[in-house]
Amino acid sequence: MFSKLLIFFIGFIVLTIEVNSAESWKPVYIQPEQLHISLGEQPTEIVATWTTMEKTSDSICHYGEESKQSFDYSSRGYQQKFIDGGPKKRHMYIHRVYMKNLQPDTRYIYHCGSENGWSELFFFKTFPKGNEWQPRFVIYGDLGNDNAQTMSMLQEEIQLGHHDLVTHVGDFAYDMHTDNALVGDEFMRQIQPIAAYVPYQVMAGNHERDYNYSNYNHRFTMHSQGEKEINNHFWSYNIGPVHLIAINTDFWEHIQYGTHMIENQFKWLEQDLKRANEPENRKKQPWIITMGHHPLYYQATRPDNKIRIGNEQLPGLEPLLYKYGVDLSFWAHDHIYTRFLPVYNEKIFNGTRQDPYFNPKSPVHIITGSAGCREFVTPVHSNPNPYTAYVSNDYGYTYMTVLNETHIQLRQISRNQMGKIIDEFMLVKEKHGPEAWLY
Numbered sequence: 001m002f003s004k005l006l007i008f009f010i011g012f013i014v015l016t017i018e019v020n021s022a023e024s025w026k027p028v029y030i031q032p033e034q035l036h037i038s039l040g041e042q043p044t045e046i047v048a049t050w051t052t053m054e055k056t057s058d059s060i061c062h063y064g065e066e067s068k069q070s071f072d073y074s075s076r077g078y079q080q081k082f083i084d085g086g087p088k089k090r091h092m093y094i095h096r097v098y099m100k101n102l103q104p105d106t107r108y109i110y111h112c113g114s115e116n117g118w119s120e121l122f123f124f125k126t127f128p129k130g131n132e133w134q135p136r137f138v139i140y141g142d143l144g145n146d147n148a149q150t151m152s153m154l155q156e157e158i159q160l161g162h163h164d165l166v167t168h169v170g171d172f173a174y175d176m177h178t179d180n181a182l183v184g185d186e187f188m189r190q191i192q193p194i195a196a197y198v199p200y201q202v203m204a205g206n207h208e209r210d211y212n213y214s215n216y217n218h219r220f221t222m223h224s225q226g227e228k229e230i231n232n233h234f235w236s237y238n239i240g241p242v243h244l245i246a247i248n249t250d251f252w253e254h255i256q257y258g259t260h261m262i263e264n265q266f267k268w269l270e271q272d273l274k275r276a277n278e279p280e281n282r283k284k285q286p287w288i289i290t291m292g293h294h295p296l297y298y299q300a301t302r303p304d305n306k307i308r309i310g311n312e313q314l315p316g317l318e319p320l321l322y323k324y325g326v327d328l329s330f331w332a333h334d335h336i337y338t339r340f341l342p343v344y345n346e347k348i349f350n351g352t353r354q355d356p357y358f359n360p361k362s363p364v365h366i367i368t369g370s371a372g373c374r375e376f377v378t379p380v381h382s383n384p385n386p387y388t389a390y391v392s393n394d395y396g397y398t399y400m401t402v403l404n405e406t407h408i409q410l411r412q413i414s415r416n417q418m419g420k421i422i423d424e425f426m427l428v429k430e431k432h433g434p435e436a437w438l439y
């Protein structure tokens with residue numbers, strides 16, 4: 001009897017411990033996720049940014065040349081706690097590590113994390129040295145978590161090495177802060193199969209604005225070339241023969257918070273354009289290309305577009321782009337692809353009668369905002385303005401291959417038509433800079 005009681009009693013205790021500990025066991029979230037890379041302070045650097053839901057012992061990347069199949073280098077960075085602005089105040093840790101002293105034109109293997117756990121093994125290829133190579137860009141805006149129509153095509157093309165970098169021209173995830181930033185987490189997981197392999201270069205759109213751009217600010221790492229400070233809102237970088245400039249056009253859309261961001265950015269932009277136009281710089285990077293979220297031109301005329309022309313208090317962008325001889329400008333926000341004839345101040349400035357893009361007399365504008373999101377696409381206008389040359393609201397993205405100092409090839413890829421090129425043109429400039437407008 002006593003032994004039966006004892007067995008029962010021991011059994012009860014074991015059961016109780018099991019129930020109690022099963023209730024108190026929770027997973028720990030220390031595995032790196034949402035890993036992506038971007039251009040560092042110097043062309044010899046690549047920054048890795050990733051997330052863990054809990055604090056880890058360290059933030060490290062191991063990397064080495066792929067041909068040697070070993071991690072010959074190790075870099076240590078830092079982690080920052082990020083608290084989302086939503087009602088649950090979810091937190092996570094964002095890690096940043098700069099992989100330094102990279103050789104040009106070399107494939108590296110890498111993984112990131114800490115002794116608590118490493119990411120999958122990824123690879124990237126550094127850009128060739130100097131300006132005499134042909135950068136292959138993929139450019140798009142308005143890519144969301146849901147209805148991300150082009151995501152799988154992009155993931156595969158990038159992994160096969162078809163492109164050198166991606167530029168995402170604003171509007172991410174829809175939105176990164178939605179559902180206490182769970183949408184942001186899942187979007188960043190979705191782009192990892194793209195962004196862990198090539199620099200994923202970004203600029204903000206209106207969907208990044210909430211809580212003062214905090215998800216956007218924390219989750220990405222943008223540098224201007226030679227600048228130590230991270231600035232995800234405006235930055236510039238030399239990529240082969242291109243001087244690429246990214247800006248935040250959304251500053252014009254919420255001036256109730258003040259106009260100082262527009263003024264600071266505008267000052268920086270003018271300085272940057274001035275420097276890019278110094279003869280020795282423009283000789284090395286003849287192409288000046290800008291990217292920003294809100295377009296200066298749409299299919300239907302918006303004569304009062306304040307980002308383009310400014311107003312009593314604020315400067316507009318178009319005069320500045322014209323003054324400093326910007327060759328090409330990419331926009332998004334309108335969920336559509338639109339190629340414009342060369343246009344300035346709402347007037348057409350075609351290069352020649354046969355070919356508008358042969359030595360055009362003004363900047364050329366393209367909208368590429370159809371990568372896919374839960375807000376679907378914009379209808380094609382039945383009566384577009386005269387400078388709208390081609391429109392498609394197929395889901396898709398843009399390839400830009402910079403062939404040399406005179407030729408850029410542009411192609412629009414359609415998701416609806418399984419990767420078909422639906423628009424293609426060559427921008428030819430025998431002269432760059434403001435003098436090109438008179439050439």
Ligand SMILES: [Fe+2]
Pocket residue numbers: 142171333334335
């Ligand atoms: Fe959008």
Ligand SMILES: [Fe+2]
Pocket residue numbers: 171205206207293332333334
């Ligand atoms: Fe937008």
